[in-house]
Amino acid sequence: MQYNKHIPVSDALLAWYDVHARDMPWRVSPADRAAGICPDPYRIWMSEVMLQQTTVAAVRDYFHRFTARWPTVRDLADAPDEQVMGEWAGLGYYARARNLLKCARVVANDYDGQFPDTYDALLTLPGVGPYTAAAIASIAFDQPETVLDGNVERVMARLFDIHDPLPASKAQLKARAGELTPQLRPGDYAQAVMDLGATICTPKSPACGICPLRDPCEARQAGTAPELPKKTPKKPKPTRYGHVYLAQRADGAWLLERRPDKGLLGGMLGWPGSDWNDAPQPSPPFMAEWQALSSEVRHTFTHFHLILTVHSAELPDHMTPNALQILDKHDFRPSDLPTVMRKAYDLWRGQ
Numbered sequence: 001m002q003y004n005k006h007i008p009v010s011d012a013l014l015a016w017y018d019v020h021a022r023d024m025p026w027r028v029s030p031a032d033r034a035a036g037i038c039p040d041p042y043r044i045w046m047s048e049v050m051l052q053q054t055t056v057a058a059v060r061d062y063f064h065r066f067t068a069r070w071p072t073v074r075d076l077a078d079a080p081d082e083q084v085m086g087e088w089a090g091l092g093y094y095a096r097a098r099n100l101l102k103c104a105r106v107v108a109n110d111y112d113g114q115f116p117d118t119y120d121a122l123l124t125l126p127g128v129g130p131y132t133a134a135a136i137a138s139i140a141f142d143q144p145e146t147v148l149d150g151n152v153e154r155v156m157a158r159l160f161d162i163h164d165p166l167p168a169s170k171a172q173l174k175a176r177a178g179e180l181t182p183q184l185r186p187g188d189y190a191q192a193v194m195d196l197g198a199t200i201c202t203p204k205s206p207a208c209g210i211c212p213l214r215d216p217c218e219a220r221q222a223g224t225a226p227e228l229p230k231k232t233p234k235k236p237k238p239t240r241y242g243h244v245y246l247a248q249r250a251d252g253a254w255l256l257e258r259r260p261d262k263g264l265l266g267g268m269l270g271w272p273g274s275d276w277n278d279a280p281q282p283s284p285p286f287m288a289e290w291q292a293l294s295s296e297v298r299h300t301f302t303h304f305h306l307i308l309t310v311h312s313a314e315l316p317d318h319m320t321p322n323a324l325q326i327l328d329k330h331d332f333r334p335s336d337l338p339t340v341m342r343k344a345y346d347l348w349r350g351q
């Protein structure tokens, strides 16, 4: 549908969405929504938690696995922690998985298994911040909340030709997005803006020629669209170093640690090792002839790069060093490891 100055931006966008909505495993299509089918708040909540800092492509398989294994919030609330952490392995930002469980248990126990339907109540749930609360209230419950993710920020900056850099311009962009949010179909509208940003108003080469908002778009008129939104340059990430120790017994069992709940990779299974800093001290879990592998593991977290030296040795029979656990070779699944620990395992296996 072409934009016409006599209709609001939201109408033009909704008409476009009715034809071009992306197919998502958690989404109710606009046609089904119009026919009265409502989204399942459990699935919307799970998708939004998984999508924090992660792409749709990376999330799809995890979403299918989680919802097949735990179809309702009560099923998830009853799941053992280690099963959920294992299923989350590889998706990153592991605090999300811990909060996912905490939140499922709060909803199951305090809300009788029903997600609350207002922004304020959703905001009280573990792991649900302002963005996620607005997204669930809007998409699952059709509340006119303002949902501002990276896609929406980009569309708003261009639609209104806003040159103030992110992140300082967030409040301004949110105010603009709020002004456009309609009272009718706000859930579909929120998803429409996100879809427009993901498929048409893309970061490097916006397809303005086929955009439903090309007439009102100020950046298109000014020729500034590709350079928006402007961003304050980030500081370069520091590099930290560390040691990890892979010890296998003659019968194939592995020596592992369950990391403490708080902190990076909290609650996940991993190899014992040193602190990660500028000059870490080697800290093998037991005395042995440790062999350092010739290559290192390189991994990037949100705030730093990490280079790990990987050591290996044979674990003597009948030894379980303090605070560590032995996993029988049949119980050891490399896919349960977070990516950085999986890289250490793959390196060991390759050598």
Ligand code: SF4
Pocket (backbone or CB within 6 Å): 155, 158, 159, 200, 201, 202, 206, 207, 208, 209, 211, 212, 213, 214, 215, 217, 218, 219, 220, 225
């Ligand atoms: S006209 Fe171009 S810059 Fe403006 S919203 Fe559409 S795709 Fe983005």
